[in-house]
Amino acid sequence: MLRALAFRALSLGLSLVVASVVIFGMLQGVPGDPAAFMLGTGARPDTVAALRAELGLEGGLVARYLDWVGGLLRGDLGVSYTYRVPVSGLVLDRIGVSAPLALYALLLTVVVAIPVGLVAAANRGGAADWGVMGATQLGIAVPNFWFAMLLVLLFAVTLQWFSAGGFPGWGDPLAAIKALTLPAVALALPQASILARVLRSALLDTLDADYVRTARAKGLSRRGVLLRHALRNALIPVLTILGLQFSFLLAGAIIIENVFFLPGLGRLIFQGITQRDLIVVQSVTMLLVAAVICVTFLVEVAYAWADPRLRR
Amino acid sequence: MRALWIGALLAGAAGLAALVSLVWLPGEVARVDVGSRLQGMSASHWLGTDHLGRDLAAMLMAGARTSIAVALLAVGIGMAFGVPLGLLAAARRGSWLDEVVMRGNDLIFAFPSLVIAILITAVFGPSAVNAILAIGLFNVPVFARVARGGALPLWTLDFVAAARVAGKGAGLISVQHVLPNVANLLIVQATIQFSLGILAEAALSYVGLGAQPPTVSWGRMLAEAQTMIYVAPMLAVLPGVAIVGTVLGLNLLGDGLRDLLDPRLRRGRA
Numbered sequence: 001m002l003r004a005l006a007f008r009a010l011s012l013g014l015s016l017v018v019a020s021v022v023i024f025g026m027l028q029g030v031p032g033d034p035a036a037f038m039l040g041t042g043a044r045p046d047t048v049a050a051l052r053a054e055l056g057l058e059g060g061l062v063a064r065y066l067d068w069v070g071g072l073l074r075g076d077l078g079v080s081y082t083y084r085v086p087v088s089g090l091v092l093d094r095i096g097v098s099a100p101l102a103l104y105a106l107l108l109t110v111v112v113a114i115p116v117g118l119v120a121a122a123n124r125g126g127a128a129d130w131g132v133m134g135a136t137q138l139g140i141a142v143p144n145f146w147f148a149m150l151l152v153l154l155f156a157v158t159l160q161w162f163s164a165g166g167f168p169g170w171g172d173p174l175a176a177i178k179a180l181t182l183p184a185v186a187l188a189l190p191q192a193s194i195l196a197r198v199l200r201s202a203l204l205d206t207l208d209a210d211y212v213r214t215a216r217a218k219g220l221s222r223r224g225v226l227l228r229h230a231l232r233n234a235l236i237p238v239l240t241i242l243g244l245q246f247s248f249l250l251a252g253a254i255i256i257e258n259v260f261f262l263p264g265l266g267r268l269i270f271q272g273i274t275q276r277d278l279i280v281v282q283s284v285t286m287l288l289v290a291a292v293i294c295v296t297f298l299v300e301v302a303y304a305w306a307d308p309r310l311r312r
Numbered sequence: 313m314r315a316l317w318i319g320a321l322l323a324g325a326a327g328l329a330a331l332v333s334l335v336w337l338p339g340e341v342a343r344v345d346v347g348s349r350l351q352g353m354s355a356s357h358w359l360g361t362d363h364l365g366r367d368l369a370a371m372l373m374a375g376a377r378t379s380i381a382v383a384l385l386a387v388g389i390g391m392a393f394g395v396p397l398g399l400l401a402a403a404r405r406g407s408w409l410d411e412v413v414m415r416g417n418d419l420i421f422a423f424p425s426l427v428i429a430i431l432i433t434a435v436f437g438p439s440a441v442n443a444i445l446a447i448g449l450f451n452v453p454v455f456a457r458v459a460r461g462g463a464l465p466l467w468t469l470d471f472v473a474a475a476r477v478a479g480k481g482a483g484l485i486s487v488q489h490v491l492p493n494v495a496n497l498l499i500v501q502a503t504i505q506f507s508l509g510i511l512a513e514a515a516l517s518y519v520g521l522g523a524q525p526p527t528v529s530w531g532r533m534l535a536e537a538q539t540m541i542y543v544a545p546m547l548a549v550l551p552g553v554a555i556v557g558t559v560l561g562l563n564l565l566g567d568g569l570r571d572l573l574d575p576r577l578r579r580g581r582a
Contacts, residue, residue, distance in 0.1 A: 145520075250424055258519055
């Protein structure tokens with residue numbers, strides 16, 4: 001167990017290092033000089049040079065990389081080219097939208113997918129099962145940003161129950177949660193469809209297992225077996241998929257934030273791209289990738305903890 | 313079997329629309345004609361016109377061409393690099409080569425693909441080609457994994473041993489004996505990656521990082537429709553229906569093909 005954990009931790013560290021090198025390398029390949037871009041074409045060469053020094057663009061590639069990574073480890077994400085404020089401050093402002101949105105969507109995913117998967121598995125081959133399989137097949141095929149537009153069309157334009165976008169801030173928590181509801185529903189639909197299907201097939205697999213037959217033979221009801229024996233074992237693949245879904249939720253949130261004009265990390269990345277504020281793009285992307293890699297690591301550890309067979 | 317037919321029908325319709333659009337379109341997609349904007353359905357404009365007076369039916373057909381071309385080429389990249397890597401890793405099972413290929417794959421899997429795709433297109437400029445490369449890159453480890461997983465058990469079988477005795481090398485055996493036996497798995501995976509590619513292309517062009525004007529794409533049609541959602545809701549509905557129809561068709565086709573090609577799975581079709 002300890003050896004496996006050490007190996008996993010090593011591979012986690014390696015993934016983070018490679019990720020940082022790839023992201024840094026890619027953004028260094030961007031044509032054009034940010035300092036020259038910011039000052040315009042009429043700038044004097046010495047002004048540009050001074051700004052380059054201020055932005056930390058001087059020095060060799062390796063030195064700048066080490067400088068950036070060292071900063072990241074200390075919580076210093078660099079200084080935004082456009083706003084001239086620390087990127088960490090911008091991130092802290094925005095993460096208060098993106099993180100609750102991703103968690104809200106994850107919660108909706110679980111709350112919808114688990115009962116739906118259970119019902120489908122309990123009625124294997126029946127009408128409910130067919131209905132669930134058909135609906136989830138459709139849910140997987142719907143792009144979440146388009147589903148978001150349909151939600152806006154129905155709930156904001158036609159019924160006027162929700163606003164079409166924007167975020168009022170956490171000063172009024174109810175209004176904030178309301179503003180995140182349509183985006184979270186849009187994010188959750190495809191994920192819930194996938195999770196319900198995974199849970200159904202995992203349940204069907206465990207229902208064929210010997211211990212389930214034994215439990216039935218001992219006189220346990222179908223429902224009792226499903227909840228007490230099958231569900232517990234089916235949760236292992238469900239946990240894995242949930243971990244993977246975190247990555248999709250993060251990426252999906254970037255797109256969805258654009259649909260609803262939410263001031264989250266995704267909008268920050270896009271603003272960084274259009275304003276050529278590359279340090280923002282670089283640091284925020286690294287944060288997102290690091291978050292995904294760490295969650296994957298935690299899921300693998302949890303997986304080994306939940307399934308003794310994997311503890312070798 | 314029903315899934316296979318419905319899937320083939322839906323995906324085939326999108327494919328046919330894309331093919332026909334190469335030689336004929338029911339209206340103008342490039343020329344702006346503000347005088348005839350936001351028209352309803354009519355004989356001259358089957359599905360009406362958009363806010364710039366362009367024919368919607370024609371735009372949907374031209375959009376099918378973009379989506380399918382991008383997703384198909386991305387699948388091609390994934391197979392061209394992933395399958396040889398996977399077969400090689402299986403042939404040299406347990407060697408450093410196998411280790412390098414599989415760890416490299418793990419690494420790509422660890423990245424949130426859409427975030428990196430956004431980064432690639434942002435750095436190298438938004439274009440259909442960069443969208444293809446970004447989506448294709450993430451297809452490589454998928455095909456490598458499927459090819460390796462399918463090939464590994466084959467290497468223990470008698471016909472491979474016979475080929476070895478006959479003096480064939482690992483490369484020749486991989487191509488002549490292993491590849492035909494993993495082709496089923498690869499075809500099914502290709503269908504799934506194709507549908508994921510269509511979704512990814514739509515998302516990238518929706519945020520302005522895919523095909524650029526004047527190339528028509530479903531994702532950008534949706535982005536343009538969003539600003540008009542109060543005035544012309546139909547503009548926001550039709551491209552989405554096209555995406556869902558195509559993706560749903562490909563997914564059903566993939567499921568159907570898997571059942572058809574793998575007799576062991578036929579039992580659990582209900």
